[in-house]
Amino acid sequence: MDITIKELEHLYSKGTPFERTALKDVDLSIKEGTFLTIIGHTGSGKSTLIQHLNGLLKPTAGSIEIGEFHIKSGEKEKRLKELRKHVGVVFQYPEHQLFEETIEKDIIFGPLNFGVSEEEAKKRAAELIELVGLDHSFLERSPFDLSGGQMRRVAIAGVLAMKPSILILDEPTAGLDPRGRKEIMELFYRLHQEEGLTTILVTHSMEDAARYSDRIVIMEKGTVALQGTPMEVFSDANALKALSLDIPETVQFIKRLEDRFNTTLPHSVFTLEETVEAAVSLLREEES
Amino acid sequence: MMQNIIIGQYVPGKSYVHNLDPRAKLLTTFLFVIIVFLANNWITYALLGAFTISAIVVSRIPIRFIYNGLKPILLIIILTFFLHVFLTKEGPLLFDLGFIEVYQGGVEQGVFISMRLLFLIMITSLLTLTTTPIDITVGLETLLGPFKRFGLPVHEFALMMSIALRFIPTLLEETEKIMKAQAARGAQFSSGPIKERLKSIVPLLVPLFVSAFKRAEDLAMAMEARGYRGGEGRTSIRLLKWEAKDSLLFVFLLVLSIALILLRS
Numbered sequence: 001m002d003i004t005i006k007e008l009e010h011l012y013s014k015g016t017p018f019e020r021t022a023l024k025d026v027d028l029s030i031k032e033g034t035f036l037t038i039i040g041h042t043g044s045g046k047s048t049l050i051q052h053l054n055g056l057l058k059p060t061a062g063s064i065e066i067g068e069f070h071i072k073s074g075e076k077e078k079r080l081k082e083l084r085k086h087v088g089v090v091f092q093y094p095e096h097q098l099f100e101e102t103i104e105k106d107i108i109f110g111p112l113n114f115g116v117s118e119e120e121a122k123k124r125a126a127e128l129i130e131l132v133g134l135d136h137s138f139l140e141r142s143p144f145d146l147s148g149g150q151m152r153r154v155a156i157a158g159v160l161a162m163k164p165s166i167l168i169l170d171e172p173t174a175g176l177d178p179r180g181r182k183e184i185m186e187l188f189y190r191l192h193q194e195e196g197l198t199t200i201l202v203t204h205s206m207e208d209a210a211r212y213s214d215r216i217v218i219m220e221k222g223t224v225a226l227q228g229t230p231m232e233v234f235s236d237a238n239a240l241k242a243l244s245l246d247i248p249e250t251v252q253f254i255k256r257l258e259d260r261f262n263t264t265l266p267h268s269v270f271t272l273e274e275t276v277e278a279a280v281s282l283l284r285e286e287e288s
Numbered sequence: 289m290m291q292n293i294i295i296g297q298y299v300p301g302k303s304y305v306h307n308l309d310p311r312a313k314l315l316t317t318f319l320f321v322i323i324v325f326l327a328n329n330w331i332t333y334a335l336l337g338a339f340t341i342s343a344i345v346v347s348r349i350p351i352r353f354i355y356n357g358l359k360p361i362l363l364i365i366i367l368t369f370f371l372h373v374f375l376t377k378e379g380p381l382l383f384d385l386g387f388i389e390v391y392q393g394g395v396e397q398g399v400f401i402s403m404r405l406l407f408l409i410m411i412t413s414l415l416t417l418t419t420t421p422i423d424i425t426v427g428l429e430t431l432l433g434p435f436k437r438f439g440l441p442v443h444e445f446a447l448m449m450s451i452a453l454r455f456i457p458t459l460l461e462e463t464e465k466i467m468k469a470q471a472a473r474g475a476q477f478s479s480g481p482i483k484e485r486l487k488s489i490v491p492l493l494v495p496l497f498v499s500a501f502k503r504a505e506d507l508a509m510a511m512e513a514r515g516y517r518g519g520e521g522r523t524s525i526r527l528l529k530w531e532a533k534d535s536l537l538f539v540f541l542l543v544l545s546i547a548l549i550l551l552r553s
């Protein structure tokens with residue numbers, strides 16, 4: 001399902017003295033199967049934007065199309081529940097949504113709500129618990145006896161169990177240790193590729209953005225300030241500086257590498273491995 | 289949805305009423321509740337009305353907020369009015385609809401009782417509209433201070449109130465977050481059959497309680513770590529200052545009371 005956002009505006013507490021513009025003039029289109037990363041400073045409207053994609057927030061102006069679903073300000077989309085079945089959201093600190101007696105019951109809460117049979121839901125729970133890196137014995141345990149990181153994994157399994165075709169991740173790795181971050185991000189990326197998901201990731205990590213995304217959107221003060229492929233975005237160093245955002249370390253390194261060897265590298269090198277390779281081959285060339 | 293619910297209903301401002309010492313306002317409200325019962329004829333009720341209205345005007349609180357405070361009990365006021373009009377059979381008969389007779393005394397009683405309720409609600413709303421909840425708490429703690437001698441846990445009571453006030457917005461915010469997370473997993477809070485909606489209360493309340501208890505534990509730990517051990521010998525960071533303008537308020541109140549006593553029939 002393609003996503004098209006047109007002139008989206010969101011005002012919190014509209015019409016009261018506490019009115020506050022969180023989004024304005026947001027135009028964005030996201031093709032099915034894209035891995036899109038949203039970056040922006042705190043308060044730039046990232047969370048507000050993604051909550052529009054499954055109808056948790058309604059636009060105060062503008063419209064959103066998600067496949068056959070239309071969300072417009074002032075109109076009621078009656079099939080919100082159906083939409084939410086297609087759009088899974090992992091919120092910031094998703095472990096706060098756990099509530100059941102056992103982990104299994106919590107994971108199947110979403111699927112059951114969307115009409116999946118109990119048998120099928122339990123099958124998914126059994127698969128997912130291993131996929132998120134916990135073992136089978138966890139299913140019968142209480143979600144409240146777990147460590148924070150384990151709770152996070154269970155909560156993520158609870159969203160994945162709905163088998164969404166659009167997966168929205170709002171800083172899914174905030175507060176995890178570096179290894180946990182990597183594991184979880186790799187999991188999302190694998191799912192993205194294997195299941196052909198449309199993934200929308202909100203993150204503060206430039207490295208993750210560089211590594212996984214097809215497209216990057218930079219939000220600033222409630223509107224889209226810059227967008228494009230990682231290559232386009234990260235090579236625009238001046239624009240990034242103007243938005244006071246960091247350039248990923250690998251990109252900085254490549255810039256210095258280029259200066260040092262007086263060459264230009266192909267602008268698609270962003271991951272650590274690729275950077276190492278490029279550097280090694282440059283060094284080899286120099287030697288020979 | 290629930291953003292910016294102003295706890296209590298404090299409306300920031302800098303008027304004479306806002307700047308009064310919370311103790312003065314609390315005492316005045318308390319005394320006003322008593323002297324309202326002195327009024328028993330048109331002129332005394334007019335005096336009370338004048339006092340109430342000037343207090344509102346001086347506070348510069350928009351009428352809308354006063355009206356919001358009145359809304360919940362408007363129905364009760366109207367009901368009381370009609371009960372008196374129809375059931376009190378005093379004074380000359382005004383008109384007779386056959387099945388119902390309306391007497392002058394009934395109308396008078398109806399108007400008086402409704403005005404009494406109106407004034408009471410307006411003045412108490414004015415207290416909460418112009419005083420932050422924390423100031424009310426501190427004011428109450430100092431006013432009730434003398435009762436500590438009789439074993440009343442005044443400090444604990446005030447502490448409880450301020451902690452509750454501090455955490456209400458946090459809890460509301462949390463409620464909203466959890467509601468959204470569960471709605472994204474297909475729970476139905478605001479639409480769909482009643483049965484569905486009732487069922488979705490569990491996924492909301494359990495996480496809410498879990499986090500509230502966790503917060504309570506953290507708070508207790510943090511307070512203990514910083515050496516909190518009850519109210520004994522504790523001083524407050526908020527110093528209340530009784531000024532001339534606070535005493536002036538009591539002059540107004542005294543004049544009002546004397547006038548009421550002289551003019552009542």
Ligand SMILES: Nc1ncnc2c1ncn2[C@@H]1O[C@H](COP(=O)(O)OP(=O)(O)OP(=O)(O)O)[C@@H](O)[C@H]1O
Binds near residue numbers: 042047048291
């Ligand atoms: N529930 C709310 N009520 C009122 N204003 C809000 C609410 N949620 C967010 N805002 C305001 O809207 C703006 C955008 O907030 P949003 O949460 O979308 O930012 P964000 O980009 O997700 O930030 P972060 O990186 O800190 O998560 C902010 O100015 C914020 O103060």
Ligand SMILES: [Mg+2]
Binds near residue numbers: 046047048092170
């Ligand atoms: Mg956010």
